[in-house]
Amino acid sequence: MAKVYGDIVVDIEKCKGCELCIEVCPENTLALSEVINKKGYRYSIKINDNCTGCANCAIICPEAIITVYRKVEKKAV
Amino acid sequence: MTDNKINETGAEDIRKPEYLVYQRPRTLTETELHYCPGCSHGVAHKILMEVIEELDIQETTIGIAPVGCSVFAYHYMNIDMQEAAHGRACALATGIKRTMPDKYVFTYQGDGDLAAIGTAETIHAANRGENILTVFINNGVYGMTSGQMAPTTLPGMVTTTSPFGRDVALQGHPLKISDLVATLPGAAYVTRHSVHTVANVRKAKRAMKNAFEYQKQGLGYCLIEIVSNCPSNMKMTPLEANKFVEEKMIPYYPLGDLKKPEVK
Numbered sequence: 213m214a215k216v217y218g219d220i221v222v223d224i225e226k227c228k229g230c231e232l233c234i235e236v237c238p239e240n241t242l243a244l245s246e247v248i249n250k251k252g253y254r255y256s257i258k259i260n261d262n263c264t265g266c267a268n269c270a271i272i273c274p275e276a277i278i279t280v281y282r283k284v285e286k287k288a289v
Numbered sequence: 290m291t292d293n294k295i296n297e298t299g300a301e302d303i304r305k306p307e308y309l310v311y312q313r314p315r316t317l318t319e320t321e322l323h324y325c326p327g328c329s330h331g332v333a334h335k336i337l338m339e340v341i342e343e344l345d346i347q348e349t350t351i352g353i354a355p356v357g358c359s360v361f362a363y364h365y366m367n368i369d370m371q372e373a374a375h376g377r378a379c380a381l382a383t384g385i386k387r388t389m390p391d392k393y394v395f396t397y398q399g400d401g402d403l404a405a406i407g408t409a410e411t412i413h414a415a416n417r418g419e420n421i422l423t424v425f426i427n428n429g430v431y432g433m434t435s436g437q438m439a440p441t442t443l444p445g446m447v448t449t450t451s452p453f454g455r456d457v458a459l460q461g462h463p464l465k466i467s468d469l470v471a472t473l474p475g476a477a478y479v480t481r482h483s484v485h486t487v488a489n490v491r492k493a494k495r496a497m498k499n500a501f502e503y504q505k506q507g508l509g510y511c512l513i514e515i516v517s518n519c520p521s522n523m524k525m526t527p528l529e530a531n532k533f534v535e536e537k538m539i540p541y542y543p544l545g546d547l548k549k550p551e552v553k
Contacts, residue, residue, distance in 0.1 A: 219303050230327030230520075230527040251503055253326065268487045270311040275322055275333025280311040283303040 215285045218265025223277035233269035269276035292407035294394040314342045318367045327527020329517030330359050332484040336494040344501055353378040358432040376407025379414035382421045395422040400441045401431045404466045418475030418509040422500045428517040436522030440464040441479055443541055467514045469520055471547035479508030479548040483516040485531040510552045516542050
């Protein structure tokens, strides 16, 4: 099976901590941070490397601040 | 099957343009949205702008901003926008579309704007079969003025002006604008969607894409209703508000196409 690597970048200063991305993440890769941004919201951060780049978080994000990358590595036969 | 090992390729390694699968549409400006956390307006803005980017019609689209929470839509959408008087977005769109028939024209309105003060303009624009698209955000309260009862408030729903819940004997029944518009011969495409789950966001986006294509063919008035949340005025967290949309609003406002043109 092909191995999939995903990664996300969150623009933390624009994040409002609504937690919608955390709810929709199938791999439980996202969580709220312990610290706050300049607006006073706890922001969304990536807590592990399980991300598959499915882009669910980016699609549901009301602020459109999540950028998603995905790399599929095909195994040599 | 996922393992918890550190990504062998390194996290920074795949942050390259060739592996990009999703980024903020260029048709949205870099301005921070003023909406409350978790508000459906943000998602609706985003999918509308994604559609405009994908169809490559940024230069030829004119949007009409309403009065309501989304009054500053022209700050966020990087296209030509015009602010309308309260409720008069469809009337203004009519004028713009008739003078510039080769442009794509859409209005973006909330329920206070479209279903209360602007009902006449909306229904007559639909009845005349104006070749415009209306995106109707239905969250059941007046969000901008701090949560008063709207025509679309559900029976029994608590708002600041119906503190014991909406009583249909006293305050009437919620207005289903989309069902009303669907009965008019001038309306070409009337559909109801929501943006509370990823699947529904994708469906709403496809509907918007269809609507712009119907407008290109000149089929008539298109209305896309988006059943939305309002976490601040429903006094809920965004997740609870989305659950409310799922459990209470969608049974009253069932999703799906109410009217669809026959595609040639």
